[in-house]
Amino acid sequence: xxxxxxxxxxxxxxxxxxxxxTFCSTANVVVHRGARPVLVDVGEDFTVRLxxxxxxxxxxxxxIIPVHYSGQACDLExxxxxxxxxxxxxxxxxxxxxxxxxxxxxxGSSSLxxxxxxxxxxxxxxxxxxxxxxxxxxxxxxxxxxxxxxxxRLLSLHGMNRDAWKR
Numbered sequence: 001x002x003x004x005x006x007x008x009x010x011x012x013x014x015x016x017x018x019x020x021x022t023f024c025s026t027a028n029v030v031v032h033r034g035a036r037p038v039l040v041d042v043g044e045d046f047t048v049r050l051x052x053x054x055x056x057x058x059x060x061x062x063x064i065i066p067v068h069y070s071g072q073a074c075d076l077e078x079x080x081x082x083x084x085x086x087x088x089x090x091x092x093x094x095x096x097x098x099x100x101x102x103x104x105x106x107x108g109s110s111s112l113x114x115x116x117x118x119x120x121x122x123x124x125x126x127x128x129x130x131x132x133x134x135x136x137x138x139x140x141x142x143x144x145x146x147x148x149x150x151x152x153r154l155l156s157l158h159g160m161n162r163d164a165w166k167r
Contacts, residue, residue, distance in 0.1 A: 001029040004091045004122040007151040010035050014062040019048045022067045026093050047074040063089040068097035076102050095126035108142040
């Protein structure tokens with residue numbers, strides 16, 4: 001989440017919409033970037049509701065972080081419609097969604113990302129020890145935006161321009 005927010009240029013003075021029901025890292029990473037998390041409630045399905053997101057948008061809003069909760073995907077189509085209309089970035093928090101699907105497509109898949117892609121978009125997965133797919137630590141980010149992917153790659157390498165294999 002931190003790499004995605006940084007690569008998208010989100011920082012001091014910006015606002016990022018996050019759900020009330022999530023692990024604290026979803027909001028904390030926004031604070032670590034110097035931005036302000038704006039909390040919105042979740043519905044009966046434990047995911048963000050479009051009407052709550054709409055009410056929370058201000059001129060300072062730069063991004064929305066919907067959380068796919070417990071393997072259940074958010075309703076992405078209307079969320080992306082709103083994001084396109086308001087020119088907002090979307091960073092899907094898929095820490096609990098490895099293998100989850102939205103309308104028959106895997107969360108984070110290139111086919112879903114290309115269908116939804118307009119503006120800045122990334123999907124962040126966690127492989128922490130308590131997740132359904134674990135490596136002990138770490139994670140993965142997917143995006144259909146080649147330029148954003150390259151910025152995120154550089155950030156993940158702490159500024160080096162080649163990974164260990166290429167070095």
